[in-house]
Structures are given as C-alpha cells and as structure tokens.
Amino acid sequence: MNKDFKLIIDNEDLESPPATESAIKDELQRWPLFGLSVGSFLQVIAMERQTCIMEVYLNTNHWGHFCFVEGELYDAVYGELHGEMAAMEMISWENVRLNIKQILNTSGIVRRIDKNLMLLLMESSRRRDEVQENGDHDHLEDADGIEDMEIVIDDVERAKLSACLSIMSKEMGDALTAASIANMNEGKVMASYHAPAEAAEAFLRLTKYLKNAFSANMSVELGDHFILSLKDQQTLVALMIGDYQWCVVFNHAKCTLGLLRNVIMPKVIKTLNDMNIE
C-alpha cells in the first residue's frame, strides 16, 4: 500500500494551490489516482490501518484534511470546520486530488471524531439520498436519474461491504492475506482487500462452473461454501451468502479455519445485517 501512496505524494504546493485553470488541468492529469471519491480512499486508509494525514483538494476554495491514527479517523479540518462536521462536508467530494503525509508522532493528536468511519459514510450517503430526493423528483423518472440512484445504492452497498472487510482485517490481523466480495448475479467485484479484481472474477467463474457441473451431471446442488488448501500455509474459503461470494485467503497457521468460520465470519455477517437494518 505504501507503494501506491508514493504515486500521490506531492505536498509541495498544497498550501498554495495552482493559480490557473490550465495549471490545475495539467496537474490533475499527472495524478494516477485522480477520480477517486474521498469516501473510497478513506476506507482504504482505514483498512490499511494507516497513521497519516490525508489532504484533500477539490478546488482552490475547497480543501482540507483528515487525520488517521492506526486506521481510526481522529479528526478532520475543512476551513473553519473541525471534527465530524468537517468530515461530513468532505466525505461526499468526488474527483479530488489527494496527498498523504505520514504521521511519525501521534502524541499531540487530539481525537475529535468518535463516530466509526462507516457510520459517517452511511450518514453521508443518506444525506446525499435526501438531497437527491428533495431536489428534483422528476429527475428520478429520467434514465439519468435512475442511473444516478443505482450508483448511489451501489456506493452504499460497496461502503458496507468494504466496512465488513475492514472488520475482518482488524479481527484477523496479518493472518488475512486477501479478501474480496463479488456480486454473483452481476459478476461485479464490490469490495476487496489485497485481492486483485481478476482473482474475484476468476472465482466467480469457478463457482458458476461448479454449480453447473453439480446440477447438470450429479443431480445435486452446490452448497454454500468451498475450501481450498493452498501452499505456504494458506487457505482459501469461498462463501456464497445471498447474492455475494466472499473469497477469503488467510494463513491457517495464524488463524484457524474454525476461528474464521465460527467466530470471525458470523461477526462480520452480523455487522452487515445490522447495517442493512439501519
């Protein structure tokens, strides 16, 4: 992850943002991670348990920063705003420029945000939904409006599933090698942790193959999971839960299969169910 951060580390001109539009345009094209939403990147930092300042630059009038300590959101600053209010303003920003500064000494950092990042993201999505609903109902009947709604719903779902992987990562520590959650019906990867998208897609295809093979040739249906023993003390567990396939690769010397199946997964699924109720 640190390697990825290097791609976007450029703190030199944050205090004095580019003066001209052409300069901004040139600058944006240079950023490999341009186009990310703030919410997406916050989840990455939380998942990676980074201790850092994430500076966010939307335009010359709108910029601020988030402060993370071991993946926990401690504070946010945007103009005159601090803490949760600043965070809520900036979370909904899209297509931002990002700078990351590592924090070496956390002793002087004051925690102003107590709420879980996931709750803030959910609240932000809810506010966005409200604004959209109140703004123009006719829009929803247009194809564009429906598409926007689908994107919002998709974003909310992705945020929930990313939060689940974040919890899993915290519970499993360095035993967790990679994890992904993919929608089996749409063939879409919804959330991942150190797992390449093509791996999640490859395992969706494998599940489809097994389903077809079992039902067509053996007159039985595939159950809700399969387990692969891997080399180097790794195990892959694929779980089919509702519309989603969860693939978890972990070091079984550090975390047993029993612990994953009987303690960690139930906890993660309970969190997901709780979020769906909320």
Add this chain to the structure above:
Amino acid sequence: MNIQKLNVCMDILKKDLGEGFVASCIITTEDGQVLVATDQANIAEATLLNDATAFIRNALKTYPAELGQYYYIDVAGNMAVLVIPFGDYQWTITVNKKLVKLGLLLNVVLPAIINAFEDAVVS
C-alpha cells in the same frame, strides 16, 4: 502405483469415517479413468472434479497462489466432497457432513489418508 496399497487407503478411509463415509474414487488425472472406486462412487462426479481441479489451479494463478493438498466442496443437503489431487492421480471422497465433522475430516482423517495415498502412489 501399488493397487493393493490403494485398497488399503480405502479401508483406512472407511474405518476412519465410519457411517459418515458415502463413496470414494481414485482416478488418473491424465485421462480421467477410474483406478479404484467403492460401490456408491459417482464416476461422473470424479471425472468432472478432475476438470474442476484444472479450473481451480488456473483461477489461483490470479492471486497468485498454488493449490495445496486438498479442496473441499460443500454440497446442498447432507453431502460434501473432499478432493485430494496428488500428481497424476486424484482421490475424490464423498462424505455425509452431518455425520462427519469438518474438523475431524481435515485434521484427523485427511493427514492419515494423505500419507497412505502418497505411500501407495510412490510404491
């Protein structure tokens, strides 16, 4: 390959799994032909799982990772399938998951039969 020892593998398996044992089959991965099979063995299943193993190996390259000693597939209802690919051979075991605990299968039975299987294959 020692066929007598393969039969011993089957005997160990049946003894260890008791009533949880449903069927078993050992095939050659090259052509999917059956070497040893018990009465209830589903030959079509064993042959399809031979293809599934190749599929799994390819899918794992995307991580990248390599398949280890076994894989286990949950089947709807009471059954589950344990597959042990070993070089040119593949052993498929169908169990009644209601009667055989996964922990017992993977931590007790599997190590014992893998040793016996290796011994039979290299003999």
